Amino acid sequence: xxxxxxxxxxxxxxxxxxxxxxxxxxxxxxxxxxxxxxxxxxxxxxxxxxxxxxxxxxxxxxxxxxxxxxxxxxxxxxxxxxxxxxxxxxxxxxxxxxxxxxxxxxxxxxxxxxxxxxxxxxxxxxxxxxxxxxxxxxxxxxxxxxxxxxxxxxxxxxxxxxxxxxxxxxxxxxxxxxxxxxxxxxxxxxxxxxxxxxxxxxxxxxxxxxxxxxxxxxxxxxxxxxxxxxxxxxxxxxxxxxxxxxxxxxxxxxxxxxxxxxxxxxxxxxxxxxxxxxxxxxxxxxxxxxxxxxxxxxxxxxxxxxxxxxxxxxxxxxxxxxxxxxxxxxxxxxxxxxxxxxxxxxxxxxxxxxxxxxxxxxxxxxxxxxxxxxxxxxxxxxxxxxxxxxxxxxxxxxxxxxxxxxxxxxxxxxxxxxxxxxxxxxxxxxxxxxxxxxxxxxxxxxxxxxxxxxxxxxxxxxxxxxxxxxxxxxxxxxxxxxxxxxxxxxxxxxxxxxxxxxxxxxxxxxxxxxxxxxxxxxxx
Amino acid sequence: xxxxxxxxxxxxxxxxxxxxxxxxxxxxxxxxxxxxxxxxxxxxxxxxxxxxxxxxxxxxxxxxxxxxxxxxxxxxxxxxxxxxxxxxxxxxxxxxxxxxxxxxxxxxxxxxxxxxxxxxxxxxxxxxxxxxxxxxxxxxxxxxxxxxxxxxxxxxxxxxxxxxxxxxxxxxxxxxxxxxxxxxxxxxxxxxxxxxxxxxxxxxxxxxxxxxxxxxxxxxxxxxxxxxxxxxxxxxxxxxxxxxxxxxxxxxxxxxxxxxxxxxxxxxxxxxxxxxxxxxxxxxxxxxxxxxxxxxxxxxxxxxxxxxxxxxxxxxxxxxxxxxxxxxxxxxxxxxxxxxxxxxxxxxxxxxxxxxxxxxxxxxxxxxxxxxxxxxxxxxxxxxxxxxxxxxxxxxxxxxxxxxxxxxxxxxxxxxxxxxxxxxxxxxxxxxxxxxxxxxxxxxxxxxxxxx
Numbered sequence: 001x002x003x004x005x006x007x008x009x010x011x012x013x014x015x016x017x018x019x020x021x022x023x024x025x026x027x028x029x030x031x032x033x034x035x036x037x038x039x040x041x042x043x044x045x046x047x048x049x050x051x052x053x054x055x056x057x058x059x060x061x062x063x064x065x066x067x068x069x070x071x072x073x074x075x076x077x078x079x080x081x082x083x084x085x086x087x088x089x090x091x092x093x094x095x096x097x098x099x100x101x102x103x104x105x106x107x108x109x110x111x112x113x114x115x116x117x118x119x120x121x122x123x124x125x126x127x128x129x130x131x132x133x134x135x136x137x138x139x140x141x142x143x144x145x146x147x148x149x150x151x152x153x154x155x156x157x158x159x160x161x162x163x164x165x166x167x168x169x170x171x172x173x174x175x176x177x178x179x180x181x182x183x184x185x186x187x188x189x190x191x192x193x194x195x196x197x198x199x200x201x202x203x204x205x206x207x208x209x210x211x212x213x214x215x216x217x218x219x220x221x222x223x224x225x226x227x228x229x230x231x232x233x234x235x236x237x238x239x240x241x242x243x244x245x246x247x248x249x250x251x252x253x254x255x256x257x258x259x260x261x262x263x264x265x266x267x268x269x270x271x272x273x274x275x276x277x278x279x280x281x282x283x284x285x286x287x288x289x290x291x292x293x294x295x296x297x298x299x300x301x302x303x304x305x306x307x308x309x310x311x312x313x314x315x316x317x318x319x320x321x322x323x324x325x326x327x328x329x330x331x332x333x334x335x336x337x338x339x340x341x342x343x344x345x346x347x348x349x350x351x352x353x354x355x356x357x358x359x360x361x362x363x364x365x366x367x368x369x370x371x372x373x374x375x376x377x378x379x380x381x382x383x384x385x386x387x388x389x390x391x392x393x394x395x396x397x398x399x400x401x402x403x404x405x406x407x408x409x410x411x412x413x414x415x416x417x418x419x420x421x422x423x424x425x426x427x428x429x430x431x432x433x434x435x436x437x438x439x440x441x442x443x444x445x446x447x448x449x450x451x452x453x454x455x456x457x458x459x460x461x462x463x464x465x466x467x468x469x470x471x472x473x474x475x476x477x478x479x480x481x482x483x484x485x486x487x488x489x490x491x492x493x494x495x496x497x498x499x500x501x502x503x504x505x506x507x508x509x510x511x512x513x514x515x516x517x518x519x520x521x522x523x524x
Numbered sequence: 525x526x527x528x529x530x531x532x533x534x535x536x537x538x539x540x541x542x543x544x545x546x547x548x549x550x551x552x553x554x555x556x557x558x559x560x561x562x563x564x565x566x567x568x569x570x571x572x573x574x575x576x577x578x579x580x581x582x583x584x585x586x587x588x589x590x591x592x593x594x595x596x597x598x599x600x601x602x603x604x605x606x607x608x609x610x611x612x613x614x615x616x617x618x619x620x621x622x623x624x625x626x627x628x629x630x631x632x633x634x635x636x637x638x639x640x641x642x643x644x645x646x647x648x649x650x651x652x653x654x655x656x657x658x659x660x661x662x663x664x665x666x667x668x669x670x671x672x673x674x675x676x677x678x679x680x681x682x683x684x685x686x687x688x689x690x691x692x693x694x695x696x697x698x699x700x701x702x703x704x705x706x707x708x709x710x711x712x713x714x715x716x717x718x719x720x721x722x723x724x725x726x727x728x729x730x731x732x733x734x735x736x737x738x739x740x741x742x743x744x745x746x747x748x749x750x751x752x753x754x755x756x757x758x759x760x761x762x763x764x765x766x767x768x769x770x771x772x773x774x775x776x777x778x779x780x781x782x783x784x785x786x787x788x789x790x791x792x793x794x795x796x797x798x799x800x801x802x803x804x805x806x807x808x809x810x811x812x813x814x815x816x817x818x819x820x821x822x823x824x825x826x827x828x829x830x831x832x833x834x835x836x837x838x839x840x841x842x843x844x845x846x847x848x849x850x851x852x853x854x855x856x857x858x859x860x861x862x863x864x865x866x867x868x869x870x871x872x873x874x875x876x877x878x879x880x881x882x883x884x885x886x887x888x889x890x891x892x893x894x895x896x897x898x899x900x901x902x903x904x905x906x907x908x909x910x911x912x913x914x915x916x917x918x919x920x921x922x923x924x925x926x927x928x929x930x931x932x933x934x935x936x937x938x939x940x941x942x943x944x945x946x947x948x949x950x951x952x953x954x955x956x957x958x959x960x961x962x963x964x965x966x967x968x969x970x971x972x973x974x975x976x
Contacts, residue, residue: 145668146661160648171648172936179672179708179926188804212844214925215672215707321681362845369841372705373834473672473707483665 002288004030006520007279008295009266009305010460010499012040015295016249017513018498018520020071022293023256025521030287031250031258032279034265034460037243038250040295041459041466042508044243048446050396051334054241055450056459057466058330058385058403059083059354061235062225062507063245064138067514076251079239081390085353087344088198089436095343096194097350113192123189126173131225133166133174138225138504138511141519142478142486177217178473183361185217197358201381204407206466206506208327210368211361215472222471222507235354239391245508269294269301269495271310276495279305291494293516297461297468298322298481298501306492315491318482322475322501326452326464327371329409331429333402334395334446338386339437352389357382357432371408376425379432381407399445404429411452411463422449467506468499477503488516489523496520529554529762529770530742531749531788532778532952535566536966538736540776540951542574543970545741552770554745554762564727564962565719567641573967576735581719581728584825584857586610588726590691591891593831597824598687604723614685622723625682629714630722631663632670637718640957643968644931644939672926675709676833686832694830694853695725697869698960699920701808703840704833708926715924716960726826727960745770752777752788752948759947762788776969778952779913780921781805781934789945798937798944805934806925807954809905809917810843812871814884816864817899822856822892829854829887843870848877854884862895864888873916877904921954930956941969942976949973 006022008015011033023029037043041056060080068078088096096112099105110117143155163171176185182203186196202223203209203216210216238244250260265282269292278288294301302311302319311319344350358364358381367377383405388395395401409425426449434440452464461468469475478486481501488496498516500506526549530541533555545551571579586599586606592614599610604623612619638655639645645652656664670678675696679689695716696709703709716727748765752775761771777784782802785794794802830836830853839849848871856866868884871877881902889897905917915921922934931939933956941949951969952958958965 146657146664156653160653164648168936172932175932176927181706184806184927209707213706214702214927323677365844372837474669474677479665479669483669484661 002278002290004028004287004289006030006291006293007032007287007289008293008498009269009279009301010034010040010295011038011246011250011260011262012295012459012499013042013246013249013508013510014499014513014516015040015293016246016253017067017071017510018293018295018517019258019260020249020253020256021514021517022520023253023258025517029253029258030289031253031260032264032266032281033260033262036262038260038262039243039246041455041461042242042246044241047332047448048334051399051401051446052241052394053332053401053448054243054387054403055332055448056330056455057242057508058387058405059235060238060242060245060508062223062509064509064511064514066139067510071249071252073248073252076248076255077240077244078248079244080236081239083235083237083353083385083390085350086198086356087350087353088194088356088358089341089343090194090359091435093343095341096192096198098198109192109195112195113190116190116192116195119189127221127224129170130174130177130221133170134221134225136162137477138509139515141488141515142480142503144484144487145478146484177221179214180217181212181214182216182220183211183365185220193360194358197361197364198356200361201356201358201364201383204364204368204381205383205405206328207470207472208325208371208408208410209472210365210372212365213368218473219471222505237385237387237390241387241394242508249510266305268307269305271306271492274310274491275493276306291496291520293496293498293520295499295513297324297465297499298497299324299462300460301497301499302490306495311491315482315485322481323470323472324411324463324465325470326411326455326461326466327408328464328466329406329425329452330450331404331406331426332448332450333404333444335400335402335443336445337439337443338400339402339433339443340439341437343436351386353385355384357384357436367408371410374410374412374414376410376413376421376428377408378428380409380428382429382433384433404433409451411456411465417451417453422451422454425449425451468501469505471505476505480505488519526550527552527770527772528774528776529772530776530778531762531784533744534778534952534966535732535736535962536951536953536969537776537778538733538742539570539574539963539966540778540970541742542736542739543967544776544973547974549774551741552743552745552772554747554749554764563729564960566730566732566963567637567719567961567967569641570963570967574736574739576732579731579735581730583720583724583726583728586825587724588691588826588828589824590687590828590830592687598691600691600723602721602724607723611685611688614687615683618683618685618688621682626723628666629717631659632667632714633717633720635659635663635667636714639930640718640961640964641967643941643972644933644956647931670714671711672707673710674705674707675713676704676837678710678713679833690830690832690835691828692725693833693836694828694855697836697840697853698867699811699869699918700923700925701806701810701843701870701872702925703837705837711926711929712924715957718961730962732962749788751790752945754789754793754945757793757946759945774947774949774973776949776951776973778950778966780807780915780952781938781950781954782807782915783913784948784950784952785943785945789948793945795944801935801937805922805954806928807915807918807920807922809873809908809914810870811917811919812848812868812877812880812905813903813908814864814866814868814881815901815903816866816885816897818858818862818864818892818895818897820895821862822858822864822895824856824858824891826855826857827888827891839870843872846872846875848872848875848880852884854887856888871905873905873909873918877902919953920959921952922958924959933958941965941972
């Protein structure tokens with residue numbers, strides 16, 4: 001008898017969520033994490049003395065509320081502080097502010113376009129309805145449309161039923177969201193360039209696509225699906241950084257009896273016949289278990305840890321063509337003083353929210369053009385937060401940490417990533433931002449630049465893709481990560497996948513981990 | 525008043541007219557100023573029902589030639605073996621994969637073909653699901669995966685030769701304001717593959733118009749429609765440019781949907797929200813046409829200058845910012861009289877096309893040997909709008925992208941050819957399946973009318 005019911009490869013947030021659910025169901029679970037701490041890309045690190053950063057993922061919104069509830073994450077230390085605004089500085093010294101306060105937001109939009117202020121509520125309502133239409137699918141193991149079993153046919157029918165129940169109007173709107181570019185989609189609603197740009201920016205996050213690329217409207221919706229305390233599309237910080245999210249989930253898993261080993265690198269999945277029977281660690285230690293669940297990305301899991309020879313050719317082919325193409329980077333700054341934005345001087349409430357460098361759709365599209373041919377965007381899109389404004393414990397008194405999410409920095413950079421290219425990316429980011437906040441350069445005490453190549457090296461995400469695989473229509477739902485294998489199972493019995501490379505994908509949602517656990521428990 | 529008036533003289537319009545006439549309606553065709561189209565696949569049902577016995581589809585042989593960087597040409601033939609032979613000179617691996625690729629694509633094109641000869645399906649209905657399942661596991665997975673893909677990714681999955689990928693990828697963006705890296709362009713490759721033999725990825729030409737014009741029973745009026753006359757939300761006839769009015773209880777328009785509903789119909793008859801949605805239908809012209817007379821054969825039937833997917837993508841980049849491509853994708857077809865019809869993409873509507881003709885002639889002259897052009901005429905999208913009545917010069921009326929295809933074409937409310945105005949129907953290129961398919965929209969529309 002193996003000692004464990006299940007081994008989870010990788011202590012990222014999905015692996016931990018899966019472990020927690022399995023442990024709560026009475027399974028004996030072991031989580032193996034390569035690094036010295038859990039969390040994967042959801043981690044906090046004191047990069048410079050006294051300055052703590054959410055080095056990779058940096059905000060919370062998409063984490064499924066049912067997970068927060070089921071695992072009682074607040075009891076394990078999760079405390080989310082809301083982000084209240086987004087401002088977009090403009091080259092002419094003006095800015096666009098979007099505020100959580102409805103009236104304030106409306107007044108601000110009206111300053112840019114009366115028509116947009118009118119359309120905004122209707123747009124919000126529409127996206128809200130669309131998010132609600134998609135929501136039940138997030139917790140669903142995608143059915144296999146080509147299977148003939150009664151169960152699968154019923155599942156397909158239920159899905160069709162769900163869409164029929166939306167009514168024609170909403171179904172057609174959903175069709176548009178799935179197939180349009182975010183820029184075209186927003187053109188139908190708004191006229192203000194900066195509003196369209198800032199909204200369409202959430203359609204390009206994590207993908208090597210521009211706002212004019214079809215498919216980005218769905219990514220926009222994906223980022224709209226966040227829910228905090230019952231409020232749709234609210235974004236927030238975890239107190240203590242995103243490591244606190246992983247920490248809380250790990251706490252819940254351990255409280256339920258799961259064992260977590262860090263510094264334990266899985267070298268190989270042990271396969272006997274067509275069954276996974278355990279893992280081999282680097283150093284040779286073998287651990288047996290009835291089930292192996294991989295939280296690693298599909299490429300690493302199947303082409304690395306399992307090995308092609310144990311898998312059917314067609315499946316291997318699907319995994320090989322699964323696209324990653326990381327395009328996002330992070331720049332983390334330790335600041336001696338707050339940035340002083342020309343458009344909103346001084347210390348104001350805007351510094352407690354997000355700052356978006358997205359002055360126009362064309363600006364974003366041009367940034368993409370450079371990346372599409374393998375270059376760093378000279379004037380990149382940035383999503384910036386200053387966590388120390390909300391959680392002062394992140395930086396020494398009077399000092400600050402700034403987290404800058406950057407696009408585009410293509411993984412497949414012409415000539416490859418070097419230290420010099422990494423610094424060039426950092427310079428492009430700081431130079432661009434300094435145009436809006438001139439004191440920035442003088443305020444920087446330390447700078448950390450994390451490229452997609454770094455993300456791959458440190459966290460293990462293939463090509464540094466933050467979603468464990470592009471969130472494009474051809475890689476979603478029943479096709480994620482491979483047709484016929486989107487239900488968390490794999491061609492090897494006893495081997496499951498629970499990472500964001502499965503439906504519904506990334507963004508610190510935890511849904512993949514939860515769905516995988518349910519699939520495992522259902523299978524008995 | 526049982527008269528039906530059909531607006532337009534395209535294949536779609538004439539087919540709708542003849543089908544209505546055969547069903548006993550008195551039909552009058554008013555040439556709406558829009559032009560004839562003899563390009564594109566014609567559904568066999570049309571040929572059967574109208575008994576067009578001499579009907580022929582044709583492709584040049586080879587159906588496409590593409591120059592290679594170091595001289596010579598890639599030649600793609602209807603004969604698979606000859607194509608394989610030609611591809612082998614570029615890449616043995618690609619040559620080996622070509623037949624399998626063609627087979628996989630042909631299966632999906634056949635699936636689309638069945639959808640094209642009928643009004644758009646209800647995607648959530650059981651018959652549609654059953655039809656899709658008949659593709660089998662691989663076919664269904666291909667369908668779900670490939671339709672939304674960028675054509676560049678699809679081709680990268682299969683092939684390594686830039687010239688081959690460029691030549692095929694161009695079919696993914698024909699008349700589209702998107703580049704080969706845009707999602708949904710793989711669908712376009714399949715769309716233009718419908719009705720073609722396996723291994724042919726360009727729409728055919730046919731003699732459909734010539735045959736239709738020879739058919740009896742339909743009266744032609746050489747004038748233009750100004751307005752569709754309405755009473756109580758229902759059609760009562762049309763007002764013509766020459767001052768006459770004709771009474772009719774049924775008007776079928778092959779003009780573009782926006783013109784049909786927003787220009788022909790007095791404002792006020794349409795629900796404002798619907799009118800707004802209609803104005804937002806995307807139909808951005810991106811193609812300029814060049815007509816050239818040569819003094820002798822250029823030595824090709826069809827020649828494409830699109831040497832790689834990146835070349836196409838860069839051509840699109842210019843268009844994104846409103847400029848004519850510095851290095852455009854150019855495709856020339858030559859007829860027996862040595863007349864060249866040249867497709868130039870991207871030339872966005874409104875962009876400055878001066879000098880474009882000379883640039884394109886210079887590009888082409890490297891490939892036509894000793895031939896000399898005697899006369900040339902360039903039509904920019906603006907001129908195409910003026911002469912052909914294509915909105916913004918967009919030949920497809922509404923761009924065929926996934927959000928404006930099938931049950932979404934051009935808007936869900938119009939997808940079954942019926943409009944909110946009683947007695948006014950649409951049958952043009954902006955309708956399903958439209959976009960370079962000759963006659964299917966007219967055929968489907970006439971059947972919908974007769975069914976009701």
